[in-house]
Amino acid sequence: MRPRGYVGVVGPGSATAEQVQQAVTVGRLLAEQGLVVVTGGLGGVMAGAARGCTEAGGTSLGLLPGDDRAAANPHLSVTVPTGLGEMRNALLVRACDAVIAVGNSWGTVSEIALAARTGVPVVLLGGLRLFDEVPVADHDVRAPRHAASPEDAVAAVLTDLGLERSPAREGGESAYDGWVLGVDGARGGWTGALLPSAGRGTVRLVAGPDLDTLVSRARAGCEVRLVAVDTPVGLPDTGRRQADVLVRRRLGRRGSSVFATPVRDALAAESYAEARRISVARTGGTSLAAQSYALRRAILDVDGYVRSKDPERVPVVEVHPELCFAVMAGAPLDSSKKTVEGVHEREGLLLAQGVRLPSGVALDRRGADDLLDAAAAAWSAARVVRGEAVRHPELPERFSDGIDAAIWV
Structure with missing residues (x-):
């Protein structure tokens, strides 16, 4: 999407916690409106604005005063070491x-004055009243405006720039496309990763004992457009699903990560022995692996959600994390996701796609692979929303449940 404009977010590098949080909110709101966030690239307010922008899947530009790119905060999309010092x-x-100013410092005051003197709209968030006393005698000077909250500041900028909030794009889509939710099984239920539909940003982690609860918790803070689960969607009555066969074949050496989806009646069986008997009868002699039967509760949970008649239900697609990572890498991975090497390789692939886990997440603990799988699922969900994904098979199968059975990536 072509940027709608460039908005500077300026403020002290040694900001208070409140100022940083305000900057995070400003950055997020600007990104949601399709605006590029421009900062001085360092810490404090500058890092907060870049972080909020990145979490919303936006683009942030950092103009560094020095010539060392390593001095930039880690949330920036693009860094430019100007070497200009304060002249930057x-x-x-x-x-x-x-420009939106959050808080104040001597450097911030200079930026406000330069903007006002050259006619660039300035919104002040933080109560700085110094400029209220400066007369506006020149037609080129534009007096700064005050805002009581990040929301008011961004609304004022949109007004100054003559932009409507979340305008329609070509094709009728909203400029802010909401979020997608990637879901993977975890101990005690499900783990979810929320990602902006743009497919880039820092994921928000959620958890729930069942899929309905998980989705409800995710929707409490944002609009969720699509859910992608690493669990079969569309259960066969007999035989094997083409989705499983095709993805297993495409993954080659990692194909063993694709489990054969049990037939529906086998999942209804109360014992593993009964499930095996039904599977043999319905598949022409193929028994049911214990690992597949162990997923019974999760499969039925997803099936119940997908078949729900609730008009508020979010659409669900099936994905396979190893297929996601194979597409990111250009080939199936050699490493196992249960090894340290495999965890770091998968994290690196996500980072290369612009998908970050929240700071503080320990990837050396049990369950780290579930978080990475959920993030990969969210990445594929974003591709589906943007019309970039492919499905296996291209023409989905349909069984007696009437649900499209295909794995997306």
């Missing part, structure tokens, strides 16, 4: 269509 403040202001 003027470059930042001239690069922006509007």
Whole structure:
């Protein structure tokens, strides 16, 4: 999507916790409106705005005062080491269509003054009243405005730039496309990863004992457009699903990660022995693996959600994390997701796609692979929403449940 504008977010590097949180919110709201966030690239307010922008899947630009790119905060999409020192403040202001100042410092004051003097709209968040006393005698000068909250500040910028909130794109889509939820099984239920539909950003982690609870918790804080689960969607009555056969074949050496989906009646059996008997009868002699039967509760949970008549139900597609990672890498992975090497390889592939886990997540603990799988599922869900995904098979199968059976990536 072409950016709707460039908005500078300026403020002290040694900001208070409240100022940083305000900057995070400002960055997120700007990104949701399709605006590029421009900062000085360092810490405090600058890092907060970049972080909020990244979490919403937006683009953030950091104009560093020095010539060391390593000095940039880790949340930026693009960094430019200007080597200009304090003169980079003027470059930042001239690069922006509007500026939001969160808090104040001497550097921030200079940026506000430069913006006002050159007619760039400025919104002040943080109560700085110094500029209220400066007369506006020149037609080129634009007096700064005050805002009481991040929401008010962003609304003021949209007004100054003549932009409507979340306008329609070509084709009628909203400029802000909401979120997708990737889901993987975990101890005690499900783990979920929320990702902006743009397919980039820091995921938000959620958990729940069942799929309905998980989705409800995810929707409590944002609009969820699509759910992608690493669990069969569409259960066969007899034989094997083409989705499983095709993905197993495509994964080659990692194909063993694809379990054959049990026939529906086998999942209804109360014992493993009975399930095996039904499977042999319905598949022409193929027994049911214990590992597949162990997934019975999870499969039926997803099936119940997908077949629900609730009009508020979020659409669900099936994905396979190892297939997701294979597509990211260009080939099936050699490493196992249960090894340290495998965990780091998968994290690196996600990072290369612009998908980050939240700071503080320990990837050396049990269940780290579930978090990575959920994030990969969210990545595929975003591809589905954007019309970039493919499915296996291309023409989904349908069984007696009437549900499209296909694995997306």
